[in-house]
Amino acid sequence: MREKRVAGVGPAIVGMLGLSALVTTSAHGYTVVEVTDAGSVSGVVKFAGEYPQRETVRIDKDHATCGMRHDSEEYLVDPESKGLRNVVAILEGVEAGKPIPDVEVALDQAGCRYEPHVQIGYASGVPSDDVELIILNSDDVFHNVHAYEGVEATQTVFNTPSIPEEELVEAIDGPGVYSIECDVHAWMQAWIVIVAHPYAALSDEKGTFSIAGVPPGSYTLRLWHEGLGEVERPVEVTPGADFFVDFTIGE
Secondary structure (H helix, E strand, C coil), X not given: CCCEEEEEECCHHHHHCECCCCCCHHHCCCEECCCCCCEEEEEEEEEXXXXXXXXXXXXXXXXXXXXXXXXXXXXXXXCCCCEECCCEEEEECCCEECCCCCCCEEEEEECCEEECCEEEEECCCCCCCCEEEEEEECCCCCEEEEEEECCCCCXXXXXXXXXXXXXXXXXXXXXXXXXXXXXXXXXXXXXXXXXXXXXXXXCXXXXXXXXXXXXXXXXXXXXXXXXXXEEEEEEEECCCCEEEEEEEECC
C-alpha cells in the first residue's frame, strides 16, 4: 500500500475563499518529459455540517422547452458524504511532466441549461495557442452564448447567437477561468477553466479528486469553486506516494 499523507483544512476556508481571478501563469513554458517515480495528489472537499441547499429558479419564458423551474447547479452536494461537486483542483508549480491531454472542450445547450456546468480544458501555455470551444444547441429555441473572462464576468471574450441544431466553434484565448452565460435565458451559466499543463482535476459527486503522474517536488494546490471562490495549500509529493488533502468546510 502506498503512503498516504493528510493535510487538514478547518473553518478558515470559508473566509479565505474570495472571488479572485484563477490564473495558471506558472505553466507557461511547460515541458513534456518522462516522469519517473511519480506520485499523486488527491483529496476531498466536503462540508462538516450544514451545507447550502440548491436554489430553485422560476423560468419566465420558453416553458415548453425550458420547463417551469430550474434547480441551481451552483452547489451540488452529496447528502451522504457532504462532498462538493465541481471544485476545480490545479497543481501549480509543475514546470515539466506528463503530456498535456488532447481533450475536446464542448458545451451543449439542452433544456435551457449548459452541459457540462463546469469543465476543464487544456492549452499548451503558448499565448497564441487558443483553445477551440465547440458549441451545440440541442434546444428548439434561440440562445446566445456570451463568454466572459474572469470570475467577475466583466470582460467579453465572444458573444454569439446560437440557433437550434447549429454547431459553432469559438476561440478561448488561453489559461484562466471563463464564465458562459445566455442573455436570453438569464439563469443559464457554465464555467470553463483552461489550464496550461495536465495537472488539474474536477471533484466528482462525492467531492473527491485525484491528480496522477506528478513528479516529486513541492507545489501549491489551488482549488476554485464558483460559489466559494479560491483557496490554496502547499503540497509535497514524494516518489510513489499520494499526498491527500482534506478540505473540510465549516469544521
